[in-house]
Amino acid sequence: MSFKEKPSVYLVTKPAVNWSQIANFFENENVPPIPDSVRAGDDESAAVIEISARMCYMSYGRGRRDITDFINNLLSSGDGSVFEHVNYGFIVTGVSRSLTHELVRHRAGFAYSQRSQRYVDENEGTFVIPPALASERQSSTEARQVLDEALIHAAESYTELVKALENSLPKEMFESNTDRRKAIRQAARSVLPNATETKIFITANVRALRHFIEMRGAIFADWEIRFLAIEMLKLLEKEAPLLFGDFLIEDLDDGTQITYPKFSKV
Ligand SMILES: Cc1cc2nc3c(=O)[nH]c(=O)nc-3n(C[C@H](O)[C@H](O)[C@H](O)COP(=O)(O)OP(=O)(O)OC[C@H]3O[C@@H](n4cnc5c(N)ncnc54)[C@H](O)[C@@H]3O)c2cc1C
Structure with missing residues (x-):
């Protein structure tokens, strides 16, 4: 018999862009070649969002100053559906069955595979x-x-x-x-x-993850799931700062943390 006090959280899947296919699409549609704004660093998640959002108006290569400006505009206007194109996968171990019972209440945009008892x-x-x-x-x-x-x-x-x-x-x-x-x-x-400890594979899109982190990172949430939500946020902030960078993390006097976003329920 053993005890665990903290979860292990592994960010195991992330989005990738097939740039040669994107280039073919631009060429076939006679729109400007891949703009620099879309190739912003390693953060392909933001590129997926820009490419999908610009599909609506076929506005490739036009408009906003850069990708940061573009993403912030989507977040601030609550234009959240394009954030559903970007998915991340996590393996989480060292969490309780009570945590996963709360976790799996999040339905829209989430997929789960949990160790069977x-x-x-x-x-x-x-x-x-x-x-x-x-x-x-x-x-x-x-x-x-x-x-x-x-x-x-x-x-x-x-x-x-x-x-x-x-x-x-x-x-x-x-x-x-x-x-x-x-x-x-x-x-x-x-x-x-x-x-009882359990292990779970979670895949979710960015819109769903933002909602989960906002709900479960709040002061009202159970401490265990709040800790997990903030651990996931910390990994996501590193991986996709443009998509999660508006969340603030605050230390509380009781030794726990809470988080809240600048742009709520996108
Ligand atoms: C602090 C806290 C305390 C809680 N206490 C309880 C409790 O005592 N008892 C209890 O039963 N639950 C409790 N819950 C769970 C809560 O009621 C939700 O079931 C859970 O947080 C999932 O959130 P969601 O419904 O926003 O779902 P998600 O599946 O994450 O959905 C995201 C959003 O998509 C939309 N959506 C999803 N599914 C539908 C649908 N079928 N129809 C229309 N719109 C949809 C909604 O806008 C929803 O907000 C608690 C949650 C929190 C954070």
Whole structure:
């Protein structure tokens, strides 16, 4: 059995532009060649947005001073649909089942693949300590002892339940060993708490990510998901500063952080 106190967040997929195909498109449509504004540095995410937004008016090579000006104009006018063309993928581990239950409420623009408690054995018993009970706050307090005891007990109950079901569920009921194992684990997981660690692959577009970060980075959000939203934001700010740079991060007296955007609900 082990405890985790912080998630690991990996930014694993990001947008890429096929520039030779874009060049072909410009040439075939007789519009100006790729403007410098579209080739702004390594940030291809912003280029995807500029190319898709300019499709509406076939305004390639015209208008705004540069890509920063162009993106800020879209953000400030709430012209958010073009931000749906840009997707990022994250692998997140070391988060609790209660966090992912909140996370998957975000539907529009999100895709998820989460570790299954029916297929994967939970005997290893890894649990996520809620931030209010983490070592830096309460390593040896009564509250922490209550939590630790409850988690140890839950892990033991899971193991005992798996063993008991292995002895009692008739093999003839199932077509395969895999089906039987699944039936055992899906029943045994009923004693696992919200704190049980899980792993999840999240893909989302920029419009959806901005909404998620705004909702879950706010002071009203649970500390655990708030921490995750801000970790994702920090990675995204590095990767795509034009698309996420308007979010401000503030330190609170309780040691946590919140974030809020200049341009809300784009
Ligand atoms: C602090 C906090 C506390 C919460 N407490 C609770 C709680 O006690 N109980 C509870 O059940 N939930 C709770 N929630 C979850 C909340 O109600 C939402 O389900 C969740 O935040 C997902 O947000 P969203 O609906 O904006 O969805 P997203 O799927 O992220 O959608 C983004 C936007 O797309 C639009 N959209 C998406 N789907 C539809 C649709 N079907 N029809 C029309 N428009 C759509 C909406 O404009 C929506 O805002 C809480 C959330 C927060 C942040």
